Amino acid sequence: ECCPERVLGVKCEYKLMLAIKRKKYPKEKVRQEKSAKQMERHLKGVANHRRIEILFLIAEKKGISVDSVSAILKCNLKTISAHILRLEQAGLVRKRNMGRLVVHELSPYGQAIQKFLKTFSHS
Numbered sequence: 001e002c003c004p005e006r007v008l009g010v011k012c013e014y015k016l017m018l019a020i021k022r023k024k025y026p027k028e029k030v031r032q033e034k035s036a037k038q039m040e041r042h043l044k045g046v047a048n049h050r051r052i053e054i055l056f057l058i059a060e061k062k063g064i065s066v067d068s069v070s071a072i073l074k075c076n077l078k079t080i081s082a083h084i085l086r087l088e089q090a091g092l093v094r095k096r097n098m099g100r101l102v103v104h105e106l107s108p109y110g111q112a113i114q115k116f117l118k119t120f121s122h123s
Helices: 013-022 027-045 049-060 066-073 077-089 108-121
Strands: 093-098 101-106
Touching: 027 077, 027 108, 049 066, 049 077, 049 101, 049 108, 066 077, 066 101, 077 093, 101 108
Parallel strands: none
Antiparallel strands: 093 101
């Protein structure tokens, strides 16, 4: 037996604790938490004024390169590259290789966030 209380007919707290730890939660709750985590990731991607500018620029000029973004925004190439990487990690921007050139476009989530942010620019 796992503990002496079991012999006396008392419920075993140790087994009860293990059962609670192994309890499966409803899938809906897990999905909601995952969805909230995804939203957090997307919103953190645009939590910088420079990344917001880049997001709008990529929306305007689909298939733009890092060099072009850097030239248009008059910002350091390494800085722009780091910001675009953060946008990619957040799932807002996709990159495509076209030969030696790498071009960027908005993902569906990026398009949704860009439309959402656009509502604030008109206020």
